[in-house]
Amino acid sequence: MTLVTLYSTLGGPAIAHGLNETQVTHIFTSKELLETRLKAILIEVPRLQHIIVVDDSPSSWPGYPSGISVHNMAAVQELGARPENASRDRNPPLASDIAVIMYTSGSTGIPKGVMISHGNIIAGLTGMAERIPNLNEEDTYIGYLPLAHVLELSAELVGMAHGCRIGYSSPQTLSDQSTKIKKGSKGDSSVLQPTLMAAVP
Structure with a gap:
């Protein structure tokens, strides 16, 4: 799974561009950002299936496009804690696999996604930890x-x-x-x- 990051200060069209370019299916966000930044553009993101809201939030979410489920973080944590999920096989990534696509904030025009591999992440963390x-x-x-x-x-x-x-x-x-x-x-x-x-x- 690749993590995609987008600045919440980007406008709606730029956020929709990043979500579509990377074919995002899941979003983690706050209730505030969901209501103020994302809700209006969700119809423009056809591959999106799940939104996970990380702060305290209602148990139901009316008014969202069909095909998109909105979940509370507590429900996701409960799902992850189930024994059958703890024993699932996991395929560790290769160092060359993309770990993060990080969208720029300061460029002109539409934001550009920078691809960062698992090897890049580990090298950066190792360097930081040594210092x-x-x-x-x-x-x-x-x-x-x-x-x-x-x-x-x-x-x-x-x-x-x-x-x-x-x-x-x-x-x-x-x-x-x-x-x-x-x-x-x-x-x-x-x-x-x-x-x-x-x-x-």
Whole structure:
């Protein structure tokens, strides 16, 4: 299975282009992004079959095109926990197999998909891990870049590989003074007290 990442800030036509170009059949998203970014373009994505909503959400989803099932993350986790699914045969990927198709955000025109192999991912993770000594389950990583950014994806994968806790944030909630933090409330970095964070200049 290949992971496809798209920035939520892309317009509807650009998102539909990426989903169609890669023939996406499953989407993981939040309720907010489903309602504000995806719902209007779903009819333009004929191969899409399943949408998994990761946050707390209703158990039924009226008003979606026929042929598309919307699921809550809890239902997917329950399905994955069934004993018959744990014992299924898995075919490990080759290093040359495509692991991720990551769509650009800053290019002109329609976004372009960058193909990243499993070998590329492992090489990047190995390089990162070598530069962060003694990374372990006592560390907390705070993720605030979009997962569509290669640095964020790599940093989170390194953290998971070493048993780190991962907490999620955004530029609007990162600090106590961030724009979406109520006066007197704590920002994500104060609450999570991270030992690691990836940032771009």
